[in-house]
Amino acid sequence: NAGVTQTPKFQVLKTGQSMTLQCAQDMNHNSMYWYRQDPGMGLRLIYYSASEGTTDKGEVPNGYNVSRLNKREFSLRLESAAPSQTSVYFCASSESGGAETQYFGPGTRLLVL
């Protein structure tokens, strides 16, 4: 089992460019999440998907869109990147969206110039 995988590992964008961060899990989990991690801010939830076909905003959704492509895959899209979106992005999954363990991917480091 690979667990939660994320691509790419690292990306540099110019302001205004768009990109999609990919996430996939092979644990047959129902719920998936996107977080960003900034120094001194901990992990902040961007969007989550409680189950296939549903998505909801988290704490910091502005500037992002998501797609739950199927049960395995959950992508995060930046339509017009801004320097404030420079961060490390983590995808996570959990069995059923309750207060159970979330399993995290290795992260994508994004630099927006």
Add this chain to the structure above:
Amino acid sequence: QKEVEQDPGPLSVPEGAIVSLNCTYSNSAFQYFMWYRQYSRKGPELLMYTYSSGNKEDGRFTAQVDKSSKYISLFIRDSQPSDSATYLCAFAGGTSYGKLTFGQGTILTVHP
């Protein structure tokens, strides 16, 4: 007032020391209390999980919850260099059921 407060450190201790990491929270609806460990350039992984006041032990790690004071702690006994990581407290419950609220993380270094 932030929902969760965690001293970011950094904390540097000698090998073998007892480490105490702490978080306070303000949301009374939180019912589930977790500690995640994050090694450098890796994703967080769950270390301890509890849902009641009191202590929970797992090897060298003890998680303590005091709901009346809205305070949780993680103790590490006989700390090892391999414990060097960032430790994040996390909370769930109430209207945020299924969504975790994280502390800022405490950077811990255990030197030989």
